[in-house]
Amino acid sequence: MSDVEAYRERARAWLESVAPRFGRAARAGLSEEEDLALGRAYLKGRFAAGYSGINWPVEYGGQGLSPIEKVAFDSEEMAFGMPTAYFSISLGMPVPIIMRFCEDKAWVRERVHKALTGEEIWCQLFSEPAGGSDLAGLRTRAETDGNGWKINGQKLWTSWAQYSDYGVIVVRTDPTVPKHKGLTYFWVDMKAPGVTVRPIKLAGGDSHVNEVFFDDVKIGDDHRMSPVGGGFAVAMATLMIERYVATDSAGFGPRLDLFVALAEAAEINGRPAIEDGRIRQQIARNYAMRNSLDAITARAMTMMQAGMEPGPEGSLNKLVSVRSRQKLSELAIDLQGATGLHFDAHAPVKQDWGASWINAPTGRIAGGADEMLLNTIAEKILGLPQDHRPDKGVPFNRIPA
Amino acid sequence: MSILYDEGQQAIASESRRILEAHVTTEALLPLLETRDAIFEPFWTIAKEQGWTAVALPEAYGGLGLGLVELGLVSHQAGRSLSGAPFLTASFGAARAILDHGDEALKQRWLPVLAAGEAIGAVAFIEGQRVIGGGLAFEDGKLRGTKSAVTGGTRAGVAIVTARDGDEMILAVAELADVERRPIESFDNSRCAADLVFAETPAIELLRGSVAEAAAVHILALQAVVTAHEQTGGAEKLLETARDYALTRRAFGQPIGAFQSVKHRIAEIYALVELARAGAVHAASRAGQDDFIAAAAAARIQATDGYDTAARDCVQIHGGIGVTWEAGLHLHMRRARSLAVEQGNLFFWEDVLVDRLREKAA
Structure with missing residues (x-):
């Protein structure tokens, strides 16, 4: 057994030992507040067990291991349905980025410790009404204010802002230069005066994203994490810092064996659904696709273990898996007939086809819309030209609205 | 892994x-x-x-x-x-x-x-729409009947056949020296497909009964993995061809590859090529393992879909020039379809795969 396999087995054994307290079954029926509290307790236990900050530096409280162990642990953890969602953004991007770009090491160490133990949560204040895919089109502005800055504007789609203690934010500090060049990157205290968080109810009924308003929010210049006007580069670094993430060829929806089990139990026009060619074709095609995605992931892991850089094909996972999950979830609802109309807004998306279906569109938009992913493949991997961009090189305040 | x-x-x-x-x-x-x-x-x-x-x-x-x-x-x-x-x-x-x-x-x-390479072999299982046919009669060590459109059949010196002896499936090997070959006119003629007519042709029995059927599926699975690589190679070439054309061909004042309708279509081909490659390489690495048939079926399905789609879309991206004889993209269209049928079509492999998944779940 390789070291990684041994690590994976130890991790699984630990996860199994705490699953009765924190896993999917233990969470059923909890309110969000109760679930969040359970999540904080789980993170505390996970930290004590040595499975937190797995690939982060020891000097900040991490384990100092490689991304391979991190991905191995995350893949195992995913199967148990632990209450980790509240912390996924926090530990995924903002906290790693403050380790890299904040200079007050003692302060960073304290933040990292509290984030790893679930005491504090960070959010990422990037998207806005006028800038989602087009991040650099954002309008929230910061103006100098004495020795510091004053922020005004609105952020949108900010995950878990309602529970966040801190956030990292990109704002416009100079509207007279082309859009990418007038941005600056800061961290903010989410409890500061002038910060208002308003949850947004999504199609599925849950509210994990928010609008965040900034009204004359004052911060010191020591909150600045990029050169003035150099914020876009740190924003890009933020989006790319989590380079090795656990993927899921099920598109973070139900596994295919659940669909097979459903088809075994269902009938179509009085005949067994599992014998129906339309169902069999979808099972086979989805299996083939997921099998390939799993092979791509396995190869990437093997390459990392060999000290090599995984290929760009890893970027296909989200694009291919989530849209397939969306269609398969529709089919699963069809298969259940009238039973398929029953809906539990809080059912786990990895177990329930209705919940998977209603939330699937979010997965195709958040973290890079399908169309942006296709652009990235076309431009970065295949070398095709950029889209026509009328705002290129134009000062931000001269771009036609 | x-x-x-x-x-x-x-x-x-x-x-x-x-x-x-x-x-x-x-x-x-x-x-x-x-x-x-x-x-x-x-x-x-x-x-x-x-x-x-x-x-x-x-x-x-x-x-x-x-x-x-x-x-x-x-x-x-x-x-x-x-x-x-x-x-x-x-x-x-x-x-x-x-x-x-x-x-x-x-x-x-x-x-x-x-x-x-001094002799050429053929695997002659298919009969009409039946991927593993059993219409050929095997009696007293002799074969009688016809195998249809056998790949390589015009030149093969030896063939592995499925046949039937009473109720039992037979896997047999036959020398083809005296077998009548009827080359068929196909859209991809260099596959050398021929109907093979066996008339009291001596053959040696290899296996009989359910083990013969299982062996036939395994032989097709081995070939399907080789073919999945060939299909991936074809799709990969089409991806590069489409990309290169989209970079050079200009319309409305810019390379056509700058239009999202074109660049996204090419990005989708990239996805299909990488999925096909991953499936094929994975299946090859599973030879001899319990999950080999399922891995081969999955690779075969992914590669067939990938090559067909790449051929279809690469021609579309080329516009008028894509449908000319001289440009030769139809060579890939033809090969994609001939490879889709050889070694069992999608219906066959989809059923093989779903049956395996059901067995595993049961």
């Missing part, structure tokens, strides 16, 4: 690519479409010289002692260059059947000549 190619395997890939790119041209391939039983002869000469015919056979019988992974690499390049006379896959399938199920005399008789 998927694999990384080692240095030797990478050398097989780069060397086979270099040689084929140096020899194969569209101009040389086009006339083959209008003649029955014509192959790109230099390919077969090169295949023998390079030992590609021997790659996945044991050294004891004149082979190189390598496996599906290495044969897949050669097949991938054959797919890129469209040069693959069908015998690489067909002879391999026939040889593996003899190796796995034949006695020593049979192995000595056929494996060395198949490994050297």
Whole structure:
């Protein structure tokens, strides 16, 4: 057994030992507040067990291991349905980025410790009404204010802002230069005066994203994490810092064996659904696709273990898996007939086809819309030209609205 | 767990690519479409010289002692260059059947000549729409009946057949010297497809009953993995062709590759190529394991869909020039379809896969 396999087995054994307290079954029926509290307790236990900050530096409280162990642990953890969602953004991007770009090491160490133990949560204040895919089109502005800055504007789609203690934010500090060049990157205290968080109810009924308003929010210049006007580069670094993430060829929806089990139990026009060619074709095609995605992931892991850089094909996972999950979830609802109309807004998306279906569109938009992913493949991997961009090189305040 | 190619395997890939790119041209391939039983002869000469015919056979019988992974690499390049006379896959399938199920005399008789490329093998299971047909009669060591559109059938010297003796499925091997061959006119004539008419043809029984059926599926699965590499190679070449054309062809004042309708279509081909590659390489690495048939079926499904779609969309991206004889993109359209049918169509593999998944779940 390789070291990684041994690590994976130890991790699984630990996860199994705490699953009765924190896993999917233990969470059923909890309110969000109760679930969040359970999540904080789980993170505390996970930290004590040595499975937190797995690939982060020891000097900040991490384990100092490689991304391979991190991905191995995350893949195992995913199967148990632990209450980790509240912390996924926090530990995924903002906290790693403050380790890299904040200079007050003692302060960073304290933040990292509290984030790893679930005491504090960070959010990422990037998207806005006028800038989602087009991040650099954002309008929230910061103006100098004495020795510091004053922020005004609105952020949108900010995950878990309602529970966040801190956030990292990109704002416009100079509207007279082309859009990418007038941005600056800061961290903010989410409890500061002038910060208002308003949850947004999504199609599925849950509210994990928010609008965040900034009204004359004052911060010191020591909150600045990029050169003035150099914020876009740190924003890009933020989006790319989590380079090795656990993927899921099920598109973070139900596994295919659940669909097979459903088809075994269902009938179509009085005949067994599992014998129906339309169902069999979808099972086979989805299996083939997921099998390939799993092979791509396995190869990437093997390459990392060999000290090599995984290929760009890893970027296909989200694009291919989530849209397939969306269609398969529709089919699963069809298969259940009238039973398929029953809906539990809080059912786990990895177990329930209705919940998977209603939330699937979010997965195709958040973290890079399908169309942006296709652009990235076309431009970065295949070398095709950029889209026509009328705002290129134009000062931000001269771009036609 | 998927694999990384080692240095030797990478050398097989780069060397086979270099040689084929140096020899194969569209101009040389086009006339083959209008003649029955014509192959790109230099390919077969090169295949023998390079030992590609021997790659996945044991050294004891004149082979190189390598496996599906290495044969897949050669097949991938054959797919890129469209040069693959069908015998690489067909002879391999026939040889593996003899190796796995034949006695020593049979192995000595056929494996060395198949490994050297001196003889060509065929796997003749298909009968009409039945991928593993059993309409051929086997009685007292003799075969009677017809196998339809057997790949490589115009030239094969030996064939593995499925037949029926009463209620039992038979897997048998027959020398084809005295068998009537009826070459068929196909949209991809260099696959050398022929109906084989057996009339009291002597044959040697390899297996009987349910083990014969299982062996037939396994032989097709081995070939399907080789073919999945060939399909991936073809799709990969189409991806590059589409990309290159989209970068050079201009319309409305810009390269057509700057239009999202075009660039997204090409990005989708990229996704299909990588999915096909991953499935094929994974399946090759599972040879001999319990999940091999499922992995082969999955690879086959992904590669068939990938190559068909790449051919369809690459032609579309080329516009008018894409549908000309001279541009030769139809060579890929044709090959995508002939490979989709050889070794079992999608219906066959989808059913094989779903049956396996049900067994696993039960």
